[in-house]
Structures are given as C-alpha cells and as structure tokens.
Amino acid sequence: MQKRKLGNSGLEVSAIGLGCMGLSYGYGPATETQQAITLIRTAFERGVTFFDTAEAYGPHKNEELLGDALAPIRDQVVIATKFGFEFGKDGGQSGMNSRPEHIRDVADAALKRLKTDVIDLFYQHRVDPDVPIEDVAGTVKDLIQEGKVQHFGLSEAGPQTIRRAHAVQPVAALQSEYSLWWREPEAEILPTLQELGIGFVPFSPLGKGFLTGAISESTTFDAKDFRNIVPRFSAEARKANQALVDLLGQIAVAKNVTSAQVALAWLLAQKPWIVPIPGTTKLHRLEENIAAADVELTPADIGEIESAVSKIAVQGDRYPAHLQARINR
Secondary structure, eight states, X not given: OOEEEOBTTOOEEESSOEEOGGGTSSBSSOOOHHHHHHXXXXXXXXXXXXXXXXXXXXXXXXXXXXXXXXXXXXXXXXXXXXXXXEEOTTXXXXXXOXXXXXXXXXXXXXXXXXTOSOEEEEEESSOOTTSOHHHHHHHHHHHHHTTSEEEEEEESOOHHHHHHHHHHSXXXXXXXXXXXTBOGGGTTHHHHHHHHTBEEEEESTTTTTGGGTOOOTTOOOOTTBGGGGOGGGSHHHHHHHHHHHHHHXXXXXHHTSOHHHHHHHHHHXXXXXXXXXXXOSOHXXXXXXXXXGGOOOOHHHXXXXXXXXXXXXXXXXXXXXXXXXXXXX
C-alpha cells in the first residue's frame, strides 16, 4: 500500500489505517479474540501499518487485543492510543481526566497492555476543560523526552486548542470525524492543520457504516450498539439520508468499485496528509477498504461528487447532546 506522512512530523504510515475500536467496543458484542487477531494480522499482510486503539475501548481490552496481535511484528507498525477519561468500577466512563499525573499513569499502563516500550502516537481523546492544554502538551512532551512516547496527538480539538498545544509540543496528528456526511472540519480545522503542518486522521470515514450502503431505514442494531442513541441513525434520519448513499452508489457503479471505496477515495483525494482509519470486524470489508487506496478519482469525479453532495442536506446530529458537549470548539 502507498504510504503517507502525517504532516511535518515525519511519522509515515499506510494511506489507510485500521480503527480497532469496533472489535471490542461500541458496535455490539466483542469479536472473538482469535478472529480479531486474524483480522488485525491480515490487515498488516495487506499493507496496513497504522493501527488505532484507546484505553476507553473496553476499557483496556482493545489495547490488550492489539498488543497480542501485533507483538510478532511490533517493529513494523505504528500504534496509536489515547488518554483522557476516568472509568468507574463498572468499567464505564465516569468523566474526563487529563491531569498530568493521570496521563503518566495511563501511558505506563498502556505500554504494558500493548506489550511495547514506546507508544508511537499518543492522543488526548477529548479536550478536558478542567486542565489547561499547555499542561497536557507539556506532560506528553516529557513522556517523549523520556522515550515512552514518540508523537503527540489531539482528538476533536478546536483550532485555538490545537494552536496552544502545538506551541508547547508539536502536534503530529489530529483525529476527528470527517467524511462525506460530516464535513465541518473543512471550515476551520483543515486550514489550521495545513498551516501548522499537522496530519489529519479521520475516524468514522464511512459514516459509522452508513456510507457503505449496507444500512437502511429498516436496519436494526444490536442492543449494545451505540448507534441506537445517535440521532443521525434514527429511522427517520436514515430514510432522509438515503439520498447520499444512493448518490455514492451511482458513482461507484460507474467506476466499477463500491460505495465505501468511493467514500474513502474521496477522503484520500482531499489532502496528501489525510489518513482515514475505517474499522470493521469482517475480512471481506477489510479487503474492500484497503483496496480503496488504489481507487483514483479524477478532478471530474471530485467535481461531480461535490456538485451532487451540495444538493443533499444530511439529517440528524452526529452525537446525542451529552456526548456532543465533550467536543472542543
């Protein structure tokens, strides 16, 4: 697979990474361990070198899974994980915590779970309003100097927060949602990243599965699937948003590819420092996503997509209100 560099950091990764959250968290029952390990190792065999996890996915279980899966090839891959939450006795999130001492504790624990001596990319999972971002960046800077971390990242941070953090410790990458049905980053985030030389890692590049065309208004989700509480996934919103999926399908047929591949290829075409991290639990979807790196969209294709998408108003908020409040503007 082609490689890309995340901004000016020098961190080189595969053009498409693998988001591992869904293997153990968020989309229903966890994938059986050996099946998940097989999928992760197959991704590597197909050229993926960039793997994304977090202490919050499980919690802790996803990091342990990734550590086991990548142990034999650790020196050939880039692992990103995250800090920033507290967890209650039941394992659920009980609030944010990016205090310096907590960041250090999370880093040490993540190193053990990932079976490694260095975290390649360490993101703040969400901006903590109670801790100055300078303190967060300074703590990660110390961890980098100590050799425990190589690069610093932010997630769902706004332009001013990015600038303040970057002034203390260069930010290698921002991870935020970005896709054909969530384009807010284009207004301020992408220009800020371009100016500062920061890479962009879009999560949910396939709209949490919606842009694949595999979800309709009649689809039912597992009881543990968090899409059950997402306004954009209400039956009414799915029906209204079907127009976007239909458009992708038409373009995909014309190019003899899939809707998911068009959606990923569109992201790759936006900037050379964008690296999407689609997740999946299925080998055939993994193969499909990886093949998107070879799909070339011409300027005419991009123009057609832009023209058509501009006529479609996506319905529904992307998060319920209590989660939306965690996003830094």
